[in-house]
Amino acid sequence: MTAGQDFQPMFENLQRWNFVVKVYCAIVAVARCGGLMGVRLQDVAELAGVSMKTVSNVVRDYEHVSPTTRERVQKAIAELGYRPNMMGRRLATGRTGLLALAFSNVTVPYFAELSRAVSAAAGALGYRVLLEETDGTLAGERAVIASSEAGMVDGILFQPSMMSSVEISRHRGDLPIVILGEGAAPLPVDRVMIDNVLAARAVTEHLLALGRRRIGFAGHEAGQLSATSIQRMMGYQQALEEHGIRPEPRLLFPSAEISPSGAVQGVGAMLDAGVKVDGLVCRDDLAAIGALRALQERGVRVPDDVAVTGWDNIELSRVTFPNLTTIAPDLDGLARRAVEMLVERIGGYTGDGRHELVDYELLVRESAPSAAN
Amino acid sequence: MTAGQDFQPMFENLQRWNFVVKVYCAIVAVARCGGLMGVRLQDVAELAGVSMKTVSNVVRDYEHVSPTTRERVQKAIAELGYRPNMMGRRLATGRTGLLALAFSNVTVPYFAELSRAVSAAAGALGYRVLLEETDGTLAGERAVIASSEAGMVDGILFQPSMMSSVEISRHRGDLPIVILGEGAAPLPVDRVMIDNVLAARAVTEHLLALGRRRIGFAGHEAGQLSATSIQRMMGYQQALEEHGIRPEPRLLFPSAEISPSGAVQGVGAMLDAGVKVDGLVCRDDLAAIGALRALQERGVRVPDDVAVTGWDNIELSRVTFPNLTTIAPDLDGLARRAVEMLVERIGGYTGDGRHELVDYELLVRESAPSAAN
DNA sequence: CACGAAATTTGCAGCGCTGTAAACTGTCTG
């Protein structure tokens, strides 16, 4: 905004700025003009004196077009302000250039960050991403998989939370699909994930290396466990057992609802019930943030009294106090591979389902510092 | 998930579960069958022994179809697993049923929550939402507004952060647009927002009512201010002046980068420079979360030493410790009105730009409790 | 039973674009 170009945050200027905006608005109201509507390939072709197909060729950068023609057509395009109509193109080509990314809810930071990574990866391959939220319900997931509309997207990236692999595998066979994450995935379908069990072991071992022995697990579902929770709990269990510690069901801190508030309540209730821990492996960063609050509310010091770990490395995990030791999955790598595989499927690849692992990293921060500290 | 139906979170079961999954996968691999490809309206028509148009009428719930015919067609649809092809329909109708929602970045919790509210509101009116991220850059915003593809969406909901109203008003006139939020908006275009100045006054007055007198403002841009920051700062200034307090530029805590980490650094630097405050109005919840950390790192107690307020009422603002007193905009109301107005424009409404305000609420929580406490 | 009105159903054109294959250019040989 020109008016704010050399704006100094001095209070007097604010009023002036507001005035300038008003003037601008008035000018704009006068200057505004309706845009051209519905310029078609045909119109460009007529103006340039060539066939529609030639214009189409120019628009799509087909190589065998003479420089002369190309220039003339481009001039006509500019003059008319022509912009190709996607629906027409897509009907003709059968491809939409759109990938669906389905998960429970964008307000979960991990999914928001995943969505950015996927958008970037898809963009690099010429695709755009249509977000589909399932609300984590079976009905929502079914709606996505068995979408009643055809031709909306060329393929689906799907992070299931409730749906069984059996059901996923029965999805409409004509729409390529790639499963993200640790959810149940049928063998014949491509999938990309990190090794949750291994990562959970790593994070638990980190707490063990700090000398913690009463290590709890927090933030999993109170009812039916998701595949994600199961795998992370398995890794947690394995690490404990390898150190000769018998996992105690009493040290599991489930959340009535998978959300930070759920974790506040879940962890809070256990603490109030007198359960003692000196380490807490949380299912994800949101649970860890909730756990942090539950602990701090009760005057428990983190990490001194209880060391806490998260999972996902969401942006806010760097800003909590203390900030979170967490598992940082290689989101870009995950997104890139997933999109690559999906695009290969769209391109006609029909090999067996590929199940690939991507990297992750244990980020050691304040909530569970390294042993040296 | 059948296998997990009666799953108890006992460790022994985990291994068993894993085995069950493997078995399922094997079964599925065998059972999988390719779906039918490309069932067309024509195919259904032939099977049902009616014309394409009649099938079309059934699919779209046209009223004048005899029950007999309708049933026969529906049977054929079910038998063939027909699903209408969106591209075809959209080419024919000229409408896509898609609205673009453009803002800087989904990983900003406010935008994620906005996006859900908008999706819900759009869904209620039969539209779906295509997210467009601008990365908060001028180039990104221009790309959205002047999108080189036509016909992708029927209209745009746009929350600008950099673009001037002059430029917005020059957008392609054939695509309806509604501006969200406090960004610069040209008069002729519809807009929905909350009254930022008033809300900022309310939040500042809340701190004043707590007896705070050295109240800072944190989290705004260090360079050129966004319209959002400007309006909130104006309200902050007004409240101070009304209480006979001269606003001090020294009490402004800008962030080098609009992010929680940016706020940690910005606020931290000011504190280290010896600036003393007893209240902090933050531009948004993320800044407040950053401020919280900066303060706590230095042993400053919140709210005892410094009361802090946020803005947006993001989910995490309820879970920080202390949790945040914040401005809670009526997101659902905002989304509903915005979508309504956009749909009216799509429907052909051509009146003047409407600028509407929606409600907000001051949520008093721990970081700046009510005076009674 | 005939006739007009109302309720159904249909044929067809075409939305805007692209794939294919055929029709042109012009240039380069023999």
Next chain:
DNA sequence: CAGACAGTTTACAGCGCTGCAAATTTCGTG
């Protein structure tokens, strides 16, 4: 200068669906 050839350009038939208007059937009534 004919013929071969590579480089350009074009005509045309749809992609799958819907709007329109006309055709057909059904129904109620005199």
